[in-house]
Amino acid sequence: MSQSLAKQCNDLKEGIGTADNNECSTLFKEYSSCLQGALKERGIDRLLEDAREDNKENDAAFLGRKK
Amino acid sequence: MKVFSNTETFDYSWEEVSTANWRKYCPWNDKSTHVVAVDTVSRTVDPATGILRTERLITCKQSAPDWLKSVMGGCMADESHVFETSYVDPATRTVTMVSANLTWSNLINVEETVVYRPLNEHQTQFKQEAKITALCGGWQRIKNNIEDSLVKRFRENAIKGKEGFEAVLEMSRRVFAEEREREKMSTIRAQAGHIRMAHAS
Numbered sequence: 127m128s129q130s131l132a133k134q135c136n137d138l139k140e141g142i143g144t145a146d147n148n149e150c151s152t153l154f155k156e157y158s159s160c161l162q163g164a165l166k167e168r169g170i171d172r173l174l175e176d177a178r179e180d181n182k183e184n185d186a187a188f189l190g191r192k193k
Numbered sequence: 194m195k196v197f198s199n200t201e202t203f204d205y206s207w208e209e210v211s212t213a214n215w216r217k218y219c220p221w222n223d224k225s226t227h228v229v230a231v232d233t234v235s236r237t238v239d240p241a242t243g244i245l246r247t248e249r250l251i252t253c254k255q256s257a258p259d260w261l262k263s264v265m266g267g268c269m270a271d272e273s274h275v276f277e278t279s280y281v282d283p284a285t286r287t288v289t290m291v292s293a294n295l296t297w298s299n300l301i302n303v304e305e306t307v308v309y310r311p312l313n314e315h316q317t318q319f320k321q322e323a324k325i326t327a328l329c330g331g332w333q334r335i336k337n338n339i340e341d342s343l344v345k346r347f348r349e350n351a352i353k354g355k356e357g358f359e360a361v362l363e364m365s366r367r368v369f370a371e372e373r374e375r376e377k378m379s380t381i382r383a384q385a386g387h388i389r390m391a392h393a394s
Binding site for chain 1: 216218219220228229230231232233234236239242244246248250252274276278280282289291293295296298
């Protein structure tokens with residue numbers, strides 16, 4: 127298991143790897159909110175938002191496959 | 194703009210490669226040490242197509258060349274972030290990963306696309322292409338130098354990445370085989386138990 131960029135989210139991240147399906151989604155939610163806080167603190171959240179916006183074309187190309 | 198491209202073949206099935214890909218930067222990979230953290234930001238499955246879309250934030254620690262640091266001054270941190278969006282399409286058996294640099298994005302634009310496709314039942318092709326564009330105004334010579342040094346870095350990391358991922362694939366195969374063996378043994382033991390119970394009753 128690789129590390130999280132934020133030390134305080136590491137335990138949650140590790141927990142996800144060993145959790146069963148029920149626990150997994152709860153832990154992922156907790157880890158996500160921990161991560162969001164850490165990204166905001168470092169100012170990465172806005173960079174991420176921009177990158178997501180720039181990636182819209184790829185989403186269209188790779189998710190747009192007809193069934 | 195400079196382009197770096199690279200094609201490799203892994204002697205593992207697409208199922209093995211696409212699964213182990215999530216663990217590419219785990220401790221079994223002792224080559225890609227420049228990747229210090231991997232965080233999953235979002236993960237969804239498109240109900241219409243079954244395509245798994247994942248956003249990850251990859252944190253790298255790799256120092257920039259000294260000449261570049263001297264051009265840029267103190268603003269060049271050694272830690273950088275890459276935003277990766279991946280699409281796993283189980284129907285076409287394709288993994289596509291698109292990555293862009295978050296750090297220094299006003300200076301350099303790096304967009305990398307990696308595609309994993311099955312060559313046959315036992316082999317998977319890895320195709321990588323990176324487009325590198327220096328955006329800073331000023332001398333073309335400096336832009337060229339920045340682009341060239343990043344292409345060189347990509348080439349070095351690609352070699353390490355291949356070696357490291359081979360180690361992860363080998364370990365994954367071994368661990369899965371052991372796991373299957375354990376399951377088989379416990380089924381046999383359970384069956385033996387049932388037989389004993391049946392005899393005893």
